[in-house]
Amino acid sequence: MLNQSFFSENRSKLRNLLSNDSLMVLTANALLQKKSDEAYEFIQDSNFWYLTGLDLPQAWLVMDSQNEWLVLADHSNYQDIFEGQYNFAQISQISGINHILNYRQGLELLKDLGHKFKKIGLIKTNQSYDQQSGFWLNPASLNLQEIIMSLKLPLTQFNLNELLSGLRQIKSDEEVLAIQKAIDITEEAFLRIDHNLQNYKNENQLQADINDVFCRQASRHAFNPIVASGRNAVLPHYTVNNQPIKPNDLIVVDIGAEYNHYAADLSRTFSAVPIKGLKKAVYESVLEIHDQAIDILKPGLSYHDLEQRVFNLIFEALIRLKILTKRDKSLVKNYYPHAVSHFLGLDVHDVGNYNQTLKPGMIITIEPGFYLEKNGFGVRIEDDVLITANDCRLLSHYPYNLG
Ligand SMILES: [Mn+2]
Structure with missing residues (x-):
């Protein structure tokens, strides 16, 4: 249960809600420092997991009406040795996504697609601190928005939040x-x-x-x-x-x-x-x-x-x-x-x-x-x-x- 077909179906449900001139980029959560060189236990962003099934930090999901790509954060040698290398076959097997890019290729893809589409859907946020709860938000979302801004793509941004909430609130x-x-x-x-x-x-x-x-x-x-x-x-x-x-x-x-x-x-x-x-x-x-x-x-x-x-x-x-x-x-x-x-x-x-x-x-x-x-x-x-x-x-x- 909750295998590749569940995640693929969730992606296509989201796609069906969007016009053909729209591009979408969603980010995984970032890892956060706990103490010295240790991170907090990684908890994935729920929207990202709902669409990919992947527990990888700092990855991006890029989709247009036809295609989907996964962009992986660059691993250091240290990470490769102590935590293991990416298992590309397994990543594709879980998510059903076959196009896997590294970070540099991901930026090139966004620049390229940015000129072919009119709109870009993101989980938008404009704050780094949650006043009511009294804690800092995971920085991944704001970071992705800043990267998109720095690429100066001629795209109108819109928020994917409501569309994803609409899908997620009805359980299969x-x-x-x-x-x-x-x-x-x-x-x-x-x-x-x-x-x-x-x-x-x-x-x-x-x-x-x-x-x-x-x-x-x-x-x-x-x-x-x-x-x-x-x-x-x-x-x-x-x-x-x-x-x-x-x-x-x-x-x-x-x-x-x-x-x-x-x-x-x-x-x-x-x-x-x-x-x-x-x-x-x-x-x-x-x-x-x-x-x-x-x-x-x-x-x-x-x-x-x-x-x-x-x-x-x-x-x-x-x-x-x-x-x-x-x-x-x-x-x-x-x-x-x-x-x-x-x-x-x-x-x-x-x-x-x-x-x-x-x-x-x-x-x-x-x-x-x-x-x-x-x-x-x-x-x-x-x-x-x-x-x-x-x-x-x-x-x-x-x-x-x-x-
Ligand atoms: Mn309760």
Whole structure:
């Protein structure tokens, strides 16, 4: 599955969306320095992988309406000796691309094609730093744009982002299978956690079990795992994962294995002891809202309506639980600061347009959560759901019973 024909088909789907006077260039991610002469683990750009299946850093994919070329970054002798040489046969075998060029030949090709076409499609970006997330972006995309500019080609640039999002947001049967496998591995980790739940003295011991399950399945974390006990779960994106677990703590575990580049994204809230009082009431409310959200999923429901309806359910639950004492919806964000759903695919927060209705083939998460700072605990329950022709299919099945 997800072999050469999948990648070739993705390229031809993208081509079919473009006019004959258009050229396209996409870049792989660049390797980034970690320390001295060591790089961070290489994670490929999802668009580049979707079109080529290749995990090579700094390569380019060049396409016109008829032809396709792969341009490889030059390897140093050092790389050849320590990391191995390019395997051209294997690169063609995986991607289905037969024209493989070195960097100099790639530049010549662009100069040549630049005078035969009117437009050039790129994944355009105009920033090197993501203000909201607070991190630097992979420099490959901006670097490619600068190289294209320096060639002074008489071409109008346009952005391929939306076209690729449109394709990637609808999953093929093989993509659904890959995500299903990632979910199955993630649920195996939940099973291990339940089995060892009485023994964990620290969040890192719990994470060690997740790492072990994923690693034995030749999988890795699709995103930084969240193992948040007690008060730590008040932060939806807590990733410290090294604090002591107290006997009565609720533990929010939000994790996802990656299989064949596709992500799972599941959350369960665990407790080593039976829960009661407010914790129990909150847990039951979150589960009920989770079930109600899944009940309304079907093609034609707008993303906005989904978010709005769940927001209202959460508001009413907060009133019922007397966590909110006045009917002021602006206060909900203090207890529920995120959305209930996002697209899932190659990226854990996958590409897709949120200003539209749900369509068959989309895979989304459903993840209501309550974060009670004053009471020092949080609850989140998250599942992954495929939108089908008539309604939806829950892809994750790990039980919700707790304590
Ligand atoms: Mn999620």
